[in-house]
Amino acid sequence: MSSEKMKLTLRVWKQKDGASKGRFENYVLEDANPHMSFLEMLDHLNEKLMKEKKEPIEFDHDCREGICGSCNLMINGIAHGPQQKTAACQLHMRHFKDGDLITIEPWRATAFPIIKDLVVNRYALDRIMAAGGYVSVGTNSAPDANAIPIKKRDADLAMDFATCIGCGACVAACPNASASLFTGAKIAQFSLLPQGGPERKRRVVNMVDQMEKEGFGDCSNYAECEAVCPVGISIDAIARMRREYMGAMKG
Amino acid sequence: MPSLLHALQTTIGRKILTGITGIFLTLFLVVHLAGNFSLFSSNPEAFNAYTEFLHSLGTLLYLVEIILVIVFLLHAYIGISIWLRKRKARPENYSVYKTSGEPSRQTIASRTMAITGVVILVFTIVHLFTFKWGPGIAEGYVTYIDGQEVRDLKRLVNDIFQNEFYVIGYTAVMILIGFHLRHGIWSSMQSLGAMSPKLSPVIYTIGGLIALALAVGFLFVPIWIYITGGV
Ligand code: HEM
Ligand code: SF4
Ligand code: FES
Secondary structure: OHHHOEEEEEEEEEOOOOOOOOEEEEEEEEEEOOOOEHHHHHHHHHHHHHHOOOOOOOOOOOOOOOOOOOOOOEEOOEEOOOOOOOOHHHOEHHHOOOOOEEEEEOOOEOOEOEEEOOEEOOHHHHHHHHOOOOOOOOOOOOOOOOOOOOOHHHHHHHHHHHOOOOOOHHHHHOOOOOOHHHHHHHHHHHHOOHHHOOOHHHHHHHHHHHHHHOOOOOOOOOOHHHHHOOOOOOOHHHHHHHHHHHHHHOO | OOOHHHHHOOHHHHHHHHHHHHHHHHHHHHHHHHHHHHHHOOOOOHHHHHHHHHHHOOHHHHHHHHHHHHHHHHHHHHHHHHHHHHHHHOOOOOOOOOOOOOOOOOOHHHHOHHHHHHHHHHHHHHHHHHOOOOOOHHHOOEEEEOOEEEEOHHHHHHHHOOOHHHHHHHHHHHHHHHHHHHHHHHHHHHHOOOOOOOHHHHHHHHHHHHHHHHHHHHHHHHHHHHHHOOO
């Protein structure tokens, strides 16, 4: 193990709260190792800082297995770091080298205000969901399985879009800070299923309006979102959202 | 259902408008290039006959010109407003920022759309002053087709492209238009939702080839005239 020790210099964004000005702070970690996950590496640093009675680095995390979408870290200029289709919590230190300088920044977008250090407020995504990312169903008793026939192909595709974990990496990586991939994934998912039918037109109109109100940018079709998305949602979702909108216009 | 006016002011509406206007302008470039190539026709008066034919359309030509100007300005206005909106959506930039690579379409071409666009805008104004509102019959650029006195635009083109500044300037701008269209043609299809994961790489390649063909086609004329001394 000792031969696998990695010395890292971490350049981390520190910011007291939303109202304060932030700055970068450098930390040297002498004994990281390649088997650590990125978050374990940060835990390790924080333990040391606390032992030294210094303030630890605040970062968001929960599941640590790529399903909750809270570990939003901009690592060396790429959302979720250098490994594609991987959330920051699933990233391992073996993708870095001994002696590396690693810059860690929070998601930067007007719609994602910084709470502290690397933690941002992503409620804007929840408000987009509340504007139409739901279906109306009876909740009194569980319906029979397979009562509504759905083509296998559509069900699979809807499932692909439904894998979005709402992490916001698409916004963070987008040169325009657009939330089109997130919103597109939600709309595309419901558009493929009969359960999404009743609210279909209202949904796309209201969710797109909400995206606008939250102050996200426009989509310039850079497709950077697809490249950083930890679950690989395709920009096909955005094309589908646009078709849905045009469909809603037809009345 | 939203009103059309509301829809056009959403992020979707803005993209549909840039897409439609972008395709319209690209089609205009195709027609324009075809016109340019009549310079190389075996009939030496083909180019002047073509420009004379356009002017003989009278009101119809004005109508087309007005539509072109509106489409052009609308495209430029929305393009620049998308770019300005970005600065509001992320006022503080990352200190380190990199693309994650494929399947990203973040390239020099896509990142410079606003810059290449503004160059096209300025170039278009200069271009119109050089040719459309440039020297005509009164300044001696006269020729005769079927005994009729017409403007000798072909000689003006030949004269202008003896000047290396024009040749270099035009070549540079045509390369930038090629960059604009390298991202633009594919992007317009994605903006209009006319895309699927299978189609996307195909359209991206075709878009690149059309961009290349248009850029090379346009810059060929000034360079050829400069090298050969005129057509
Ligand atoms: C011959 C003239 C032009 C042609 C053929 C052309 C073509 C295109 C096309 C096909 C697109 C893609 C549309 C889309 O993304 O949906 C585009 C985008 C764009 N154009 Fe042009 N364009 C021209 C002139 C201009 C001018 C004069 C400007 C600005 C002054 C401009 C600025 C832009 C910008 C900023 C975008 C990107 C929009 C975005 O980020 O979504 N273009 N153009
Ligand atoms: S689309 Fe991908 S990057 Fe965007 S929020 Fe969903 S999982 Fe994250
Ligand atoms: S911590 Fe849950 S996705 Fe990373």
